[in-house]
Amino acid sequence: MRDYLRIADRIAADIASGRLSPGQRLPPQRAFARRHGIAASTAERVYGELVRRGLVVGEVGRGTFVRAHRDAAGDGRSLVEPAGTPVPVDLQLNYPSVPGQSALLAPALAPLLRPDVLTEALRPAAATGTGAAREAAAGLLGVPDPARVLFTGNARQAIAAALASLVRPGGRVGVDELTYPLVKEIAGRLGVTLVPVAMDGGGMRPDALVAVHRAAALSALYLQPTLHNPTSVTMGEGRRRDLAEVVEGLGLPVVEDRIWSFLYDDGPAPFARYAPGLTHLVDGLSKRVAPGLTVGFLVVPEDRVDAVAAAIRSGGWSAGRFALEAAVRWTADGTVARLVAAKRADAARRQRLVARALAGVGALRTDPRAYYAWWELPSPWRADTFAAAAARRGIAVTPGPAFAVDPHRTPDAVRLGLASAGEEELARALGTLAALAGSAAA
Known part of the structure; x- marks a missing residue:
């Protein structure tokens, strides 16, 4: 063995x-x-x-x-899982799926399986993709110039490629004081230091960004201005303009993460609209469509296309040609639009479950459009002890410190990912978590 x-x-x-x-x-x-x-x-x-x-x-x-x-008696004490026992509820992973999703996706894939088409679809793809892929992505993202669109295997790779092209090892990247945990991993692998920038109810504070940059110069800025993960905050137009004025004045490149923005119908314009010469916009299909066959999008300033494409190639982050071909078909036949509409409705239903279950228990920060919620726990709970206590009840949640950039300022909160569990399963889990939070001890 x-x-x-x-x-x-x-x-x-x-x-x-x-x-x-x-x-x-x-x-x-x-x-x-x-x-x-x-x-x-x-x-x-x-x-x-x-x-x-x-x-x-x-x-x-x-x-x-x-x-x-759970054990066979149902008392939750045994760790030997008998056949047929449900697995624990995972509120960490957050991949939305709606009924009938596979049936919607299948027709566009069928033509790709013809031998003559498949031969072409299995060839390597360049960072610039194909003409059809650039046109489809530009239409999906509302980008006027398809030539500025590049492709990666997923959005995380797009973030990595953008940062790798902008920041040398040892460089400093400004981020929200609570940020996407995988950006912390990406920074570690690139040898980049993340620097927390203070937030308020409107998102990153422009004055705090100026102060951080003056203390020690930043090489780039990473932002999630729409449905920020984990807090669900969306920057208003005024804050976007003010922040754009600051980055323009500092000449500071920006990586804008819009992976969840599809949930926000008629939402604010991308930050890239306000600082077009500096912003590298990241998006993808993993949340809109499915995580198993996905594509990441990078819309970059015109003078940055070659540098970012080189970073994609050197990192091995290019999208698969088959995935590009599927994305073109799913976009053209309306599949992506139908899935987006269904997922917006699904997220809204799940947010109503959260509001009912957690009302009055701690402080809930979320948006009715989002697939996640930021839950500030009632005293005396600490994030780590609550996450461990939830695990003992078969529910996995992400403790707040996972999102904190400053290890000395960690919130007593948890993020609840609402997308992966079934609705009935989610409702039961939320009820269990509410009762747990209301108790004084683990």
Whole structure:
């Protein structure tokens, strides 16, 4: 038996016997590797195997925790999951799917499976994609110049490519004081330092950005101006203009993340509209369509096309030709538009469930259009202890510190991802979380 499977079996036995209890945090992978005398890569495979078996859950930026599983008696104490028992509710992952989604997607894929078409669709794609893909993306995103559209495998790769093209290792990137956790991972891999910029109810504060830049110059700025993740804040037009005036004055390049903006019908114009010569706009299909066959979009200033395309190539972040061809067809036949409409309605229903379940329990910050909610917990709860207590009840949530850029300023809040669980399952989970938050102890 491979070493990683043998070690995974031992950890699984410890979980089954109760030596590792629900909600208990496993050591960081490097510490685990040292303790067991194995390579870091083997430790990573052990943890991956435990996740695959449903025995642990990874919380982005915080660690890996033992999951709770119901026992046959239904009292929730046993960690041995009998056949047919539901898996824990995951409110960390956030991939929206609506009924009939696969049936909508399938017709456009059928022509791609013809041998003559498939041969072409399986060829490598350049960062500039194809003419049809540029036209389709420009129409979808409302971009007047298709020549400024580049393509990656997904939106996360688009963020990485934009930052890699703008910031050298050791550079500083301004971000909201609460930001998308994967941007923290991307920055770590690029050798870039993220610098928190204070927010208020309208989003990033222009005066705070000026102060941060004056203290030590920034190389770029990463923004989520529409349906900010995790708080759901959307910058108004006035704040966008004020912030654009600041970045123009500083000559500061901007990476604008609009991955969730499709949920906002008739929303504010992209930040790129206010600072077009500096803004690199990121979007994609993973949330609009599906995570398994997706494309990332990068709309860049005209004089930045070659530099960003080179970053995409060197990072190995190019989109697959098959995915590009599918995206063109899904856009042209109206599939993307129909899915967007269905997901807007779905998100609104789920937000109503949140409002009913969590009313008066802590402080809820969200938007009726969003697929997530930022929940500031009632005292005396701390984010980590609440996340662990929720895990013991079979519910995975993301603790607030995962989004905090400053490790010394971590909020006692959790983000609830509303998209992945079924509606009935979500309603039950929200009720359980409300009762948990209302109790004084874990």
